[in-house]
Amino acid sequence: MNSTNFRMPARRFATVAVATALAAGPAALGGASAAHATGEQGRASAVVLRTGLDVSLLGRTANVPLAVALNEVEAPRSARKTALTATLDGVDGGRPFSVLAAETADAKATVTDGTAEATTELAHAKVHVPGLPLLSLIEIEGVTSKATCEAGKTPTASSNLLGAVTVLGRKVTVTAGGPTDVKVPGVGEVRLDLSANATTSRTAAATALQLRVSVDPLKLGVAAVEGTLTLAKATCEAPSAPAASAAPPAEAKPQGEVKPQGGPAKEAGLAETGGGSLTPYLAGGALALLVAGGAAAATARRRG
Numbered sequence: 001m002n003s004t005n006f007r008m009p010a011r012r013f014a015t016v017a018v019a020t021a022l023a024a025g026p027a028a029l030g031g032a033s034a035a036h037a038t039g040e041q042g043r044a045s046a047v048v049l050r051t052g053l054d055v056s057l058l059g060r061t062a063n064v065p066l067a068v069a070l071n072e073v074e075a076p077r078s079a080r081k082t083a084l085t086a087t088l089d090g091v092d093g094g095r096p097f098s099v100l101a102a103e104t105a106d107a108k109a110t111v112t113d114g115t116a117e118a119t120t121e122l123a124h125a126k127v128h129v130p131g132l133p134l135l136s137l138i139e140i141e142g143v144t145s146k147a148t149c150e151a152g153k154t155p156t157a158s159s160n161l162l163g164a165v166t167v168l169g170r171k172v173t174v175t176a177g178g179p180t181d182v183k184v185p186g187v188g189e190v191r192l193d194l195s196a197n198a199t200t201s202r203t204a205a206a207t208a209l210q211l212r213v214s215v216d217p218l219k220l221g222v223a224a225v226e227g228t229l230t231l232a233k234a235t236c237e238a239p240s241a242p243a244a245s246a247a248p249p250a251e252a253k254p255q256g257e258v259k260p261q262g263g264p265a266k267e268a269g270l271a272e273t274g275g276g277s278l279t280p281y282l283a284g285g286a287l288a289l290l291v292a293g294g295a296a297a298a299t300a301r302r303r304g
Contacts, residue, residue, distance in 0.1 A: 042116035042149065042239030046107040047072040048081075049100050049122075053213065053227035055091055055130050064091050066129070066225070068099050071107035075116065080108040091130045091223070100127050104142075111239070114151040118234035120144065120208070123162075127231075129215060131223025132168075137190065137215070139166040143208035143231055149238035155204035157197040159232065167192065174209075188215030188225075208232035 053066035068088055071081035086100040102125035109118045123142040128135075141163025149155040165174050167182040167190050174180050174194045183189040191212040198205050209231040216224040 040240040041076050042111045042151070043237040044075040044109040044111055044116040044118040044147070044149070044235065045073065046109045046118040046120045046145075046234045047230070048102075048105045048107050048120055048232060049086055049127070050230045050233065051099065051227070053129065053225055053229065056224040056226075057091070057130075066091065066099070066227070070100055071105055071120075073107050073109045075109040075111040075118075078110040080106070082106050097130060098128060100125060102126070109234075114239055116149045116236040116238060117147065118236050119146045120232040120234050122208070122232050125231075127229065129213065129223075129225045131215060131217050131225060132187070135169055135187070136166065137168065137213065137229075138192075138209075138211065138231075140209070140231070141165075145206040145208045145232045145234040147204040147206045147234040147236040149202065149204055149236035151239045152241040153238075155199045155202065155236065155238060157199050157204040157206035157234075159195045159197060159206045159208040159234075161194060161208060165192075186218045188213070188217070190214075202238045203236065205235040206233065 047069055049068065049070040050072070051066050051068045055064045055066050057064060066088060068086050070086040071083055073079040073081050082105060084102050084105050085098060087096040087098050089096055091097050102122055104121055104123035105125065106121040107119075110116070121142075121144045122140065125140050126136045127138045129137050140161075143159065143161055145157075145159040147155070147157045161174060165172055168184040168187055170182060170184065172180055172182055172192070174192050176195045180192045180194070181189065182192070193210040193212075194208070196205075196207040196210055207230060211229040211231070212227075213229055214226050
């Protein structure tokens with residue numbers, strides 16, 4: 001059985017291999033740059049109510065942490081919650097205790113292409129703590145907060161207090177100039193901070209109301225409450241700005257446009273530039289033809 005193996009001359013094989021590698025190199029580098037440019041996705045979070053209170057019962061012989069978070073959401077897993085009440089067990093004789101009730105309680109966190117954003121809204125809300133079942137710790141008509149972080153731009157944070165605020169049964173005026181202290185003899189005291197907003201180059205945080213609570217009705221120790229309470233908080237972190245991809249070299253050509261070494265000089269770029277990457281091989285080929293022609297002429301003369 002006869003078989004025929006076709007082999008490319010070694011020099012031509014090496015030339016085409018080198019040209020192919022050079023042509024493919026920029027494309028490979030370009031693909032690596034695109035993958036690196038994806039960056040971080042960004043983050044956002046929102047919560048309507050968060051408590052960090054310590055409840056002391058029965059003359060401070062039992063301590064119960066009152067840690068409640070209402071409508072707490074986080075993104076990239078974009079989410080929204082609108083529950084209107086928050087309850088706690090184990091601090092009111094075994095009965096569920098209502099910490100917050102509202103007509104509107106909305107928290108939303110989203111991350112889209114290039115933007116992370118969080119918003120909260122709380123309206124017509126009452127907050128209670130153990131020991132004061134009939135008297136609200138705070139009543140508000142409405143508060144909102146919003147944090148927006150966009151890639152390549154300065155983050156923003158804002159919060160608004162809408163309408164009246166009542167603390168321990170007293171209407172108060174809350175200003176952004178400093179904390180507001182409310183003291184009620186025989187009941188306790190509350191310190192309120194309004195609009196605690198902060199931004200950095202990539203993050204933002206907006207808090208509508210921050211309360212510092214110390215309540216011990218008539219100093220009986222039946223239910224003494226101390227700690228902090230946060231209303232309407234939104235935070236975000238901007239996604240990473242996409243990195244600029246490097247431009248491919250001007251002379252790069254796709255692999256399919258690589259020309260064989262035997263093509264005309266104009267296709268190899270010699271007519272325009274006077275030289276090119278194939279010049280050594282063309283020169284070598286011409287020299288070989290010249291030598292072969294000379295040898296043939298000499299042979300012809302000897303035979304003649």
